[in-house]
Amino acid sequence: MEYVIGVDIGTQSTKALLVDRHGAIVAQHASSYQPDTPRPLWAEQWPAVWFKAVTECIAACVRQAKETGVAADSIKAVCVSSLYGGSGIPVDRDMRPLYPCLIWMDRCATDQVEWVRGNVDLVCFRNGQSSSVSRQARRLWQAAWTPRSRRSRLA
DSSP: OOEEEEEEEOSSEEEEEEEETTOOEEEEEEEEOOOBOSSTTOOEEOHHHHHHHHHHHHHHHHHHHHHTTOOGGGEEEEEEEEOSOOOOOOBBTTSOBSSOEEOTTOOTTHHHHHHHHHHSOGGGSGGGOOOTTOHHHHHHHHHHHSOHHHHTTBO
């Protein structure tokens, strides 16, 4: 029998299921965490939090599967989905995160959204919408808030 692990990286937890080719659940695990909210309306997460949760969930599913007699080499794929609407993860030349990802619930870029609404043709925005959750507005915010010392490390 062949198996697949499905992983969902969410806002408050990462969940994983190991299923057989018929969709029967063989193993499952979840790892909880919270978004960082350093100021009102801000919401961010460090990629290391997600990576730790993903590796924990996959390892737990493989361990549980082995306990039921499933060989690790019969796991043929890992599928990952993740939370939507983040700003991306800015990295330096060595691919180290410079600061956390501003996630979907972040509202730090309100001023930048107002600037965009007044100065940019909104057709260029995805779905013609602009809001404080848009990636473009968050990137403007990051540019305004990124210290010069960090900018010099950008790839």
